Amino acid sequence: MENFTFHVSTDIRFGKDRLDELPEVLESFGKRVLLVYGGGSIKKMGLYDQVMARLKANNNQVFELSGVEPNPRVETVRRGVEICRDENIDVLLAVGGGSTIDCAKVVAAATLYEGDAWDLVLQRRTFKGPALPLVTILTLAATGTEMNSGAVISNLSTNQKLGVGSPSMLPKVSFLDPQNTYSVNAYQTAAGSADIFSHLIENYFKRTEGTDVQDAVSEGLMRTVIKNCPIALKEPQNYEARANLMWASSLALNGLTGNGKTGSWSCHPIEHELSAFYDITHGVGLAILTPRWMDYALSDETVDTFAQFAWNVWNVEERVPMLAARIGIQKTYDYFKDCGIPMTLPEVGINEEKFDIMAKQAVEHNKIKTMAYVPMDVEDVKEILEACLTESSFV
Template sequence: MKNFNFQAPTSIFFGEGQINKLSRLLKEHGNNVLLTYGGGSIKKNGVYDAIYQELNNEFNVVELSGVEPNPRLDTVIKGAQLCRENNIDVILAVGGGSTIDCAKAVAAARFYDGNPWDFTANSGLVKEALPIVSILTIAATGSEMNGGSVITNLETKEKLSFGSRFVIPKASILDPTYTFSVPSYQTMAGSADILSHLFENYFNKTNDTMVQDGIAEGLMRTVYHYTPIVLKDPSNYEARANLMWASSLALNGLTGSGKDGSWSCHGMEHELSAYYDITHGIGLAIITPRWMAHVLSDETAGKFAEFGRRVFDLPKESSKIMAEKAIKLTYDSFKAWGIPMTLGEVGIDDSLLEEMAEQAVAHRPAGSVPFAPLAKEDVLTIFKASLEEMTF
């Protein structure tokens, strides 16, 4: 295990009715609020009205609506300008990971004179940020409890991230009932995203990380258990609650601290959604089992076998056989949920695969050591394999 510094400073208010804490949480930071949200689903499910009822005309509220599923740089710049013009004290981000990611970039950009896209090349440029309070409406990214943000630059066709402790939300309200109305497509995409966060940290070359891996395995089992339940019964409170909490714990540092190395599938998927604007979790579900199959070797088989035994309860066999079965179960689970499992089903053909593969490798952190190194040819092979159904 590597040395690490772990902090999880976000105050979590979990459960039905916790929105009654909202006014107090905002008042800790000021009265001028930037309310940030996406395409309007919070108006349909009643969250928007509940927010204004709680605020009770005690705050000056400016709205930044229409945040995109892959939040765009232009929206970040617009939000930062609204903050300056209205002397915003605190940002209230309501929605899923995209809205919260956008709010983080806006919070940092408020105090930065340059282009906030600069953060993706150097997170150290973030020296200050507005405080953020979030209300989560979908279990997926874990952005409600971490300092990571992903934004998209349409001009350069890039989707890149930055991270800073300055932008970790001060408080997050997690009410599982707010996820009851999430459509099945977004629900399964969210679960795939949670699993991918766990996979990226779990499949790692750092030795002797039993604590982190044990937490990850428990969270994986939770996602695999409750996702089919929620897809059949969207208003099942316990299922929604378990997925929501798993989302937060999957990427708040618990499973990644003490480990070294870069992620693989997220970098590849970011190219897909940068070029084609597809749903992030769906792209991850398509890419992940092909990546697993591509990197399976004598060196990596043991970890995949361990995954199969502890998450899917596979009986003890040779590592190679267990690994292959675990990969098949990963693929079959996504397919059983109803996720489209080929690139063609989400509108991606082979015309830009090589260009995206080149970009995926170019954006890998310098000097990083992934679970299994990937050159451009490896990424291209994985992309091409994702055009067709997997056979086992």
């Protein structure tokens, strides 16, 4: 286990009907609130009205940044910064999924930053500046952003989708009411679950030895997703399934499963290129890539970890490690497919046309060439992308 710091001070208010706590929470930061949300689904589900009623009763001055995109764009961040500065905002309230919260995080930091918002994003994880306080109300179990300090912002003019983060961007308080995910449709529920699963996979497959705690937590959360996503797909209003997916999303990426392990992620850097060029659903891109990446990464050198994954996560009975590993990969693929996720790139409108540039950028924008579980150069990324063109079988 490597040295690590774990400092996650977000105050999680988990459970049913806790919005009455919102005014008191906001009160500690100030009266002037920037409400950040996406395309209006929070209006359809009634959450917007519930929030506004409480803010009005509390005499908050509310300003709005709406229309945050599924892959939030730097232009939207800039729009938010302008409002925060013009209206002297005290606290941001993001109501939505990962995109909305990510956008709000960068607005919160960029408001207090002298340069342009994209310059801030380009500092990635080295950014150390302050940020306005952020409170979130989560409506999608997926990215884990509600309990961590990272955000991902897209710049379509440069075809870049990059992660950025600093402790100041950690939400102060996050409201996690599983009922707010009842209206998430099957496609987004599956994509969100794939995102959670992918975070666990990315942290699980690392070269650091002696990380039983992290790995056991990862395995447990993967089993939780495997069990509960199909229930939520079948019964969208099953509270326990939605609750377990939601809490798993937060714990999958708050440091519990990754801190103490080193190395870069593998599938996310590639998926970010897919989203940057084609604006596809992040979790779907990850689901398509993950089994093909696994197939690429499996070797005599890595077979022990893949076999452990097969045994501990998928309860594979086969005891020969290489065979067990292959069954584990197949089960991962089949699982995503059974959840209704399109499992080839052509199904989401992507062909080989931009594989070269995407593979090149995946390597350039990240450290997968030197720091990944199995290091990948441009040709390796291309090979993985090509494997995503058709249906696959791994056993």
